[in-house]
Amino acid sequence: MNYDILVIGSGIGGMEAALKLGDMGYRVLLVEKEPSIGGKMILLSKVFPTLDCASCISTPKMAAAAHHPNVQVMVYTEVKEIKKNGSGTFQARLRKKPTFVDPALCTGCQQCETACTVAVPDQFNFGLVARRAAYIAFPQAVPKKAVIERAGTSPCSFACPAGIRAHGYVSLVRSGKYEEACRLILESAPFPGSLGRACYARCEQECTRAGLEGPVAIRQIKRFVADYYYGAHPEPEDAPPIAPSGKKVAVIGAGPAGLSAAFHLAKKGHAVEVFEAAPLPGGMLRYAIPAYRIPREVLDRDIKNVTTLGVKINQGKRVTDLAGLKDKGFDAVFIATGTPRGRKMKVEGEDLAGVVNALDFLRDVNAGRVSLQGKTVLVVGGGNVAIDAARTAMRLGAARVTVQYRRSRAQMPAHDWEIEAAGREGVVFEYLAAPVRFLGENGKLAEVESVQMELSEPAADGRRIPVSVVGTERKRPADLVVIAVGLEPETEYFGDQLAVNADKTIQVNPATLQTSIPFVFAGGDVVTGPSSIARAVGHGRRAAFFIDRYLRGEDLAGAEVEFDCRLPVVSKEEVLKRQESYRDLPPVSKKEILREKPGDFTEVELPLTEEEARSSAGRCLDCGVCAECRQCVATCPAGAINLAAKEAEKEVEVGSVIISTGLRLFPAGGKPQYGYGRFKNVLDAMQMDRLLAPTRPYNTVLRPSDGKIPNNIAYVLCTGSRDATVGNPLCSRVCCMYSLKQAQLLTGVLPLADVTVYYIDIRAFGKGYEEFYEQAKGMGVYFVKGRISWIEEKEDGNLLLTYEDIENGGKLSRAEHDLVVLSVGFLPAPEVRGLFSAEELAVDEFGYIREVEEDVNPGKTSIAGVFAAGSVSGARDIPDSILHAGAAAAQAAAYVERIRGKK
Amino acid sequence: MKKVSRDRREVIREEMLRREKILAALREGPRTVPEVAAALGFPAGEVMFWMMGMRKYGHLEETGEPTEEGYYRYQASVKGES
Numbered sequence: 001m002n003y004d005i006l007v008i009g010s011g012i013g014g015m016e017a018a019l020k021l022g023d024m025g026y027r028v029l030l031v032e033k034e035p036s037i038g039g040k041m042i043l044l045s046k047v048f049p050t051l052d053c054a055s056c057i058s059t060p061k062m063a064a065a066a067h068h069p070n071v072q073v074m075v076y077t078e079v080k081e082i083k084k085n086g087s088g089t090f091q092a093r094l095r096k097k098p099t100f101v102d103p104a105l106c107t108g109c110q111q112c113e114t115a116c117t118v119a120v121p122d123q124f125n126f127g128l129v130a131r132r133a134a135y136i137a138f139p140q141a142v143p144k145k146a147v148i149e150r151a152g153t154s155p156c157s158f159a160c161p162a163g164i165r166a167h168g169y170v171s172l173v174r175s176g177k178y179e180e181a182c183r184l185i186l187e188s189a190p191f192p193g194s195l196g197r198a199c200y201a202r203c204e205q206e207c208t209r210a211g212l213e214g215p216v217a218i219r220q221i222k223r224f225v226a227d228y229y230y231g232a233h234p235e236p237e238d239a240p241p242i243a244p245s246g247k248k249v250a251v252i253g254a255g256p257a258g259l260s261a262a263f264h265l266a267k268k269g270h271a272v273e274v275f276e277a278a279p280l281p282g283g284m285l286r287y288a289i290p291a292y293r294i295p296r297e298v299l300d301r302d303i304k305n306v307t308t309l310g311v312k313i314n315q316g317k318r319v320t321d322l323a324g325l326k327d328k329g330f331d332a333v334f335i336a337t338g339t340p341r342g343r344k345m346k347v348e349g350e351d352l353a354g355v356v357n358a359l360d361f362l363r364d365v366n367a368g369r370v371s372l373q374g375k376t377v378l379v380v381g382g383g384n385v386a387i388d389a390a391r392t393a394m395r396l397g398a399a400r401v402t403v404q405y406r407r408s409r410a411q412m413p414a415h416d417w418e419i420e421a422a423g424r425e426g427v428v429f430e431y432l433a434a435p436v437r438f439l440g441e442n443g444k445l446a447e448v449e450s451v452q453m454e455l456s457e458p459a460a461d462g463r464r465i466p467v468s469v470v471g472t473e474r475k476r477p478a479d480l481v482v483i484a485v486g487l488e489p490e491t492e493y494f495g496d497q498l499a500v501n502a503d504k505t506i507q508v509n510p511a512t513l514q515t516s517i518p519f520v521f522a523g524g525d526v527v528t529g530p531s532s533i534a535r536a537v538g539h540g541r542r543a544a545f546f547i548d549r550y551l552r553g554e555d556l557a558g559a560e561v562e563f564d565c566r567l568p569v570v571s572k573e574e575v576l577k578r579q580e581s582y583r584d585l586p587p588v589s590k591k592e593i594l595r596e597k598p599g600d601f602t603e604v605e606l607p608l609t610e611e612e613a614r615s616s617a618g619r620c621l622d623c624g625v626c627a628e629c630r631q632c633v634a635t636c637p638a639g640a641i642n643l644a645a646k647e648a649e650k651e652v653e654v655g656s657v658i659i660s661t662g663l664r665l666f667p668a669g670g671k672p673q674y675g676y677g678r679f680k681n682v683l684d685a686m687q688m689d690r691l692l693a694p695t696r697p698y699n700t701v702l703r704p705s706d707g708k709i710p711n712n713i714a715y716v717l718c719t720g721s722r723d724a725t726v727g728n729p730l731c732s733r734v735c736c737m738y739s740l741k742q743a744q745l746l747t748g749v750l751p752l753a754d755v756t757v758y759y760i761d762i763r764a765f766g767k768g769y770e771e772f773y774e775q776a777k778g779m780g781v782y783f784v785k786g787r788i789s790w791i792e793e794k795e796d797g798n799l800l801l802t803y804e805d806i807e808n809g810g811k812l813s814r815a816e817h818d819l820v821v822l823s824v825g826f827l828p829a830p831e832v833r834g835l836f837s838a839e840e841l842a843v844d845e846f847g848y849i850r851e852v853e854e855d856v857n858p859g860k861t862s863i864a865g866v867f868a869a870g871s872v873s874g875a876r877d878i879p880d881s882i883l884h885a886g887a888a889a890a891q892a893a894a895y896v897e898r899i900r901g902k903k
Numbered sequence: 904m905k906k907v908s909r910d911r912r913e914v915i916r917e918e919m920l921r922r923e924k925i926l927a928a929l930r931e932g933p934r935t936v937p938e939v940a941a942a943l944g945f946p947a948g949e950v951m952f953w954m955m956g957m958r959k960y961g962h963l964e965e966t967g968e969p970t971e972e973g974y975y976r977y978q979a980s981v982k983g984e985s
Contacts, residue, residue, distance in 0.1 A: 114960055119918040121911055130915045130956035175919040579910040618920040678908060680948045698955050699965045699975060706947040707936030707954070709973040797948075 003029040003072070004896050005889075006092055006654040008079050008832070011039020012058065012878055013870020014660035015065045016885035017892070022070035024893055029652060030065060031094060032075045036141035038062050039662055043124060043138065045692035047878055048741040049772035055140055055694060062142040076147065080649075082657060083837050088865060088899035090654050098645035100148040100626075101134075105640035108144035110136060112632035112641065117171040118622050120149070122697070126687045128704065129697035133626040139695045148632065148641070152570035154624035156203035156218055162195070162260075162537040164188045166203040166218050167620065171627035173221050174617035182229035184630060185222060189537045190263040190305040191256060193230060193298035194285050196223030197605065199534050200415065208572040208623050214587035217608065217616045224613040230301050236308035245269040247551040250330040252319050255283020256533045257524025258336035259306045260540025261547070265334075266309035268548045273330075274311060277318035278363075283338050284525075285533065287363045288385060290392045291601040320493040322520055332547045335494075335506060335515070335522040336540065339487035339530050345380065349438030350483070354445030358389040358484035365392055373397035376477060378448055380404050380435055381484030382412040387419060389482045390427045395598050398480075401427045406434040406453045406466040417590065421604065424594040432466070436473065438481060448478045489526045498522075505529055512546040512556045513539065521547055565644035567624070575623045585619045588612045655896040658888050659832050659841075659849060659861075660869035666720030666728065666824040673790040674716065674822055680705035681797050681819050684719075685738060688821045692745050701749055703819055705797035710819035711752055714801055715739045716788045717759040721825020730846060732825035733875045736763050739823045740772055743781040756782040756817070758803055766877065786813070791820060826875045839863050849873045859888030865899070867891045909949065918953045921945070922962065925953060926979045933966045933976035 007018045010032035018030045030037070041047075042062065044054035066073050074096065081093045101112075116132035124131070124138045134148045154167035164185055172181035185192040199219050207215035247270045251258045254276035262272045280286055282299050307313065319325065325333050342357025344350060356364075358381070364370050377393040379386050382405035393401045403422070405412055408431050412419060423429065432453045439447040452472035455464035489504045499507040499516040506522040508515050513523045523539030525531055545563045546556050591606040598604075608616065626643075633641045668676035668684040676682045681703050683691075691701045703710050717739055721732040736759070743755045757776075762783070764770040777783065786803040789812070793799055798818045805813040828847035835841065842850040842862035849868040853860050859867040869888035870881035921943070928934060928942045936954055940947040954977060957963050965975040 117919055119915050119956060121915050127911055128955070129959055130918055130952065132960075171919075176923055579912050581910045581913075583909050583913060614920060618917055620916075622916060680908065697959065699958065702951075702975075704948060704951055706940075707951050707974055709969055709975075711973065 001089055001655055002652040003027045004655045005029070005658060005892050006031065006079075006090065006652070006656070007658045007660060007869075009039065009659065009661035009872070010037035010065065010073070010075075011660060011662045011870065011881075012041045012061070013662070013872070013881045013885035014039070014658070015061045016882045017658050017660060017869045017889040018065055018071050019061065019068060020886055020889040021893060022068040026070060026893060026896065028071045029654065030071055030073045031077050031079055032073065033078050034137060035076050035099065035145070035147040036137040036143070037065060037073060037075060038140070038142065040686075041878060042140060043686070043690060043693065045689050045694075045745060046741060048737045049766075049768040051741065051744070053694070059140050059142075062140070066142045073143075075143065079835060081837050082835050084839060084863070084865070085653070088655075088902065090657055090865065092652050092654055092657070094650045094652065096648045096650060098647050099145065100150060100641060100643050100645050101146045102640045102642055103143060103145045105638040106145045107638055108136060108146070109637065110146070111635045111637065112146050112148075115631040115635040117175040117177065117629050117631060118625060118627050120622070120625060125690050125697040126684070128687055128690060133622075134632045146640070148626050148643070150567060150624055150626040151574070152568050152624050153566045154622075154627070155206040155208060155569055155572060156216075157624070157628060158566060158569040159202040159206040160538075161202065161532065161535040162189045163541055164195075165628040165630075167622070167624060167627040168629035169225060170216060170218060170221055170617045170620045171622070171629045172631070173225060173613055174620060176614065177631075178225050178228040179232065180629070180631065181225040185225070186305060187630070188541065189260060191260075191285070191302040191533070191537060192222055192226035193302045194256075194294050195533060195537070196220070196226045197294050197298070197603075198285070198289050200532050202534065208575045208621050209619055211572060211576065212582055213584055216619050217588050220588070220590075220608050221613050221617055224608045224610070226298075227607055230298070234301070236304050239309075242267060242269045242309070244271065245551065247271070247331045248273070248329055249332045249334065249547060249551070250275060250319070250325045251334045251336060253283060253336035253338060253524070253526070254278075254281035254313055254315075255336060255338045255524060255536065256285055257338070257536040257540040257543070258283070258334065259303065260537045261334045261336060261523065261544045262311045262540075263306045263309065264541055264544030265547060266306070266311050268544070270548070270551065272311045274313045275317045275319040276313060276315050279316050279367075281313050281315060287366055288359060288388065290362065290365070290388050290395075292391070292395065292598075292604050293388070295603050318493070320495075322494065322497050322517060326519060331519065331551055333520045334543050334547060335520065335526060336524040336536070336543075337489065337491075337526045338536075339489050339525040341488050341490050342483060343486035343488055345435070345483055345485055347435060347437050349440055349445070352438050352440040352445045353443055354440070354479060355438050355481045355483065358385045358482050359487065361389055361482045362392060365396065370396055372480065374399045375479035377401045377480045377482065378404060378435070378478045379482045379484060381486075382407065382414055383484060383486075384414045384418060385487070386482075386484035387414045387422050389484055391422050391425055393480070393482070394425050394427060395601055397599070402430055403427055404430045404433045404435065404450060406432065407455065408432060421592060421594055424596070425598055426596040434466070434468070435481070436468070439475070445478060445481060447475045448481060449473055449475045487525070487530045489529075491526065503529060511560050513543045514546065514550070514556060519550070521550075570623045572623070575621055587619065588616050655865070655899060656892040657866045658859075658869050658892050659866065659872050660885060660888070661829050661832055661872050663826045663848075663871045663875060664829050666726070666827055668719060668822045668824050670720055670726050671822070674719065674788065674820070675791045675793060675799070676822060679791065679793040679799060681710075681793075681799060682791060683819070683821050685735070685742065685821055685823045688742050689738070692742060692749065701746065703797060708818070709750060711750065712754045712817045713746060713756070713819045713821065714799070714815070714817040715743065715755070715757040715821050715823055716801075717757060717823045718787070719822040719824045722760065723825075728825055728827060728846075730825070730875065731763065733763070734877050735823040735825060737766070737769055737772065737877070739821070740776040740781070742821065744776050744779055747779045747781065754782065755780075756784055756815070758784050758786055758788050758801070760785070760787055766879075826871070829872065832872065836863060836866070841866065857891060858884060859891050865895045867895075911952070914949045914952050915956065917949075918956045921953045922957060925950070925957065926962065929963060929977060929979045933978040935970060935974035935976055937974065939977075
């Protein structure tokens with residue numbers, strides 16, 4: 001048996017039971033689902049009728065429970081299931097939720113809270129004020145350790161193939177931390193400038209806000225931060241020196257995959273040399289994407305993020321001898337040569353001068369070798385490369401540029417916005433058309449013969465095949481044909497050194513990117529075939545991780561968990577359910593300079609202004625709650641933050657179980673006629689207790705609507721209790737007294753304020769309660785016998801209460817107040833009912849745990865060995881809860897002794 | 904026209920977005936919540952959430968006694984200004 005008694009719930013009842021049992025010498029496990037023990041009492045202002053400070057009573061008990069040698073406290077832990085064993089003991093399965101903060105290191109300094117960029121309602125202040133995603137529950141929390149609330153990985157961050165924490169940099173931009181945002185991107189990828197312009201933004205496709213008015217403009221926000229950061233830092237910032245590992249890595253190919261791998265490998269201390277066949281580094285970013293989409297100075301600045309780490313780039317140097325690299329002292333090789341060759345159409349005349357593939361065309365343009373002034377150009381293909389080639393041809397002065405695509409517009413793989421932009425620049429599209437041969441004179445292209453296509457009936461896979469329509473051949477003159485029908489790798493250079501697939505891509509282990517040669521890894525398009533920049537960047541990052549492990553002699557198998565430590569993606573439906581309503585916040589519109597026949601390569605997309613970037617970031621819904629902006633990691637002086645922490649399950653055997661999970665407040669919105677949740681100055685009593693507590697959310701008692709000190713406060717007793725209309729006929733037992741407590745405190749805090757209590761009858765049954773009532777009257781609190789029928793809100797936030805004035809003949813009367821407190825009743829907490837897997841824990845007709853021998857064995861439940869402590873079996877005031885917990889502790893101790901005796 | 908209250912979570916989320924503008928308004932001198940709301944053009948109830956959140960984390964603080972109308976004035980704290 002691991003523990004004698006398991007106590008579930010650490011409110012005043014649970015703490016009392018645990019302490020009494022600990023004092024008796026029993027080993028107690030006290031489990032609490034919140035990050036701190038203390039329950040509701042620690043959040044109260046004072047207790048009645050003594051008006052003693054609730055914190056002053058609670059905190060010694062909290063400290064005693066946390067430090068008792070026989071009591072082990074597990075916070076942020078849920079009991080998932082309890083099963084009774086044959087011997088009378090219990091098997092409990094616990095789920096310890098990750099706090100993402102090492103409690104042994106956290107000093108409770110709150111710097112993570114201050115640095116956090118996500119604001120959410122503070123449940124410990126009942127929504128009156130914000131807390132941060134990184135938070136300490138309340139100032140007297142025990143243990144006083146930070147917790148980071150993470151609902152999962154936000155869909156945007158989860159979708160990014162490059163592993164960039166999109167939610168993180170969006171959240172930083174919302175907070176005005178632009179440089180930090182760029183640095184966060186630079187933790188994952190060296191190309192914020194290029195990705196901010198040319199990434200196809202899977203993040204936006206997955207953005208939860210896309211289900212409302214449209215996605216957050218995540219890519220444009222990235223561009224904004226890159227431009228801002230590069231403006232401030234034309235050269236990379238000095239970074240702390242990295243200890244050399246003594247290992248050398250060769251990277252073949254200086255495209256997005258190769259440079260990303262080099263970047264991450266260099267950050268690990270490896271000496272990296274990149275070999276690039278082209279004259280300049282950048283790969284597709286430079287040679288396939290035109291400068292009007294990625295200005296070359298932006299790309300060059302991106303590449304500096306790599307070279308500043310000491311990475312040497314050998315330009316104009318093709319390397320194919322892998323063993324030779326090994327001989328030259330390289331310990332590992334990463335091949336990232338992309339898909340540099342355009343596919344052939346295999347039609348007559350394709351070898352004529354004037355018929356080129358798109359990549360060669362774009363490369364030549366980049367080298368300044370092309371002029372198309374007054375020429376007629378035909379581009380064949382429907383992908384983004386085709387559109388890039390067509391728009392480039394327009395910029396080179398072509399008189400007419402036509403894109404011919406053999407399927408329909410709907411099937412065109414290029415993005416809609418690029419097709420539309422090309423159209424606005426003067427590119428003509430011919431759908432369902434394809435060239436069948438190219439005709440030339442003296443080896444030079446002169447004409448193109450094309451044919452009309454039609455789509456076949458859908459095949460088994462649903463795809464419709466384009467077939468030519470007989471008799472529709474048509475010739476037209478052309479000066480240049482650009483073929484953009486696909487790209488493929490050039491892996492034949494490596495001969496038979498490597499295992500290669502039929503499509504010429506290199507065979508790799510998909511997790512580690514290791515090839516058939518252990519010291520050689522490969523990634524990017526040379527492995528995947530034509531893909532996206534972000535995916536190539538992600539491959540580079542992945543390869544660097546596994547190459548690093550390889551170089552350190554660590555096992556590669558099974559290391560995926562360490563590489564990808566993301567939490568599961570958050571459900572968008574769950575995110576949207578967090579709010580009852582959403583204000584319409586339309587996304588910023590894309591701004592491009594699009595004019596017919598553009599004459600130069602000026603960037604077409606305009607940047608977001610600072611205001612646009614921030615307001616766009618302000619549309620973010622914080623799906624994962626924590627944005628993973630890592631400001632807490634950067635700020636924590638103790639290095640206590642660990643965002644890779646995982647939840648843990650634990651199973652314990654215990655002799656007895658005490659349930660002390662308390663009760664829940666009646667949700668005041670359940671009486672809609674009182675306007676709670678709609679009228680800002682209608683509070684529930686727990687909120688007022690927070691306003692009166694020493695750790696209050698405001699500087700004093702203020703109206704939430706405008707911060708005004710209220711001077712005419714109303715209490716509405718029996719809200720949601722003694723009320724059959726809401727299904728709760730029970731008296732809360734304490735709402736009269738806690739209201740009188742608050743009324744008395746208010747007369748002290750706000751001496752000029754009037755306090756009126758609307759009641760049915762005052763139940764002052766406990767010791768000193770009647771005197772407490774008389775004391776309130778003596779302090780000037782008004783009492784009106786009558787139930788409130790409804791409340792209306794005035795323009796100034798004041799509230800009109802309509803009530804039955806019982807002591808004046810039962811007439812309907814109205815009164816105006818500037819703050820209303822609803823003295824809510826209690827409801828049973830539902831969590832415990834399904835805890836026991838083999839036996840059913842009986843509850844009474846109201847849902848509270850049934851005490852089967854309440855008169856003679858208080859706390860005893862329907863399951864032998866399971867006891868109820870405090871208000872989990874019915875509403876109680878604090879003294880009664882403590883008394884009841886003591887009884888439950890005694891019952892549990894007796895049970896443990898009985899089962900010991902049987903053994 | 905009757906004001907429509909926004910969801911509390913949505914309002915609270917915007918604190919980071921509004922912080923600098925609120926601090927800029929307070930740089931002109933201590934102001935009440937309604938005064939800041941008027942300066943920024945937002946409902947006072949929303950500004951209350953943002954300013955109390957900022958107060959909780961030390962960006963602003965109340966000054967002296969309340970006005971005759973019953974409002975405290977707030978100023979940027981040293982931390983808020985840093």
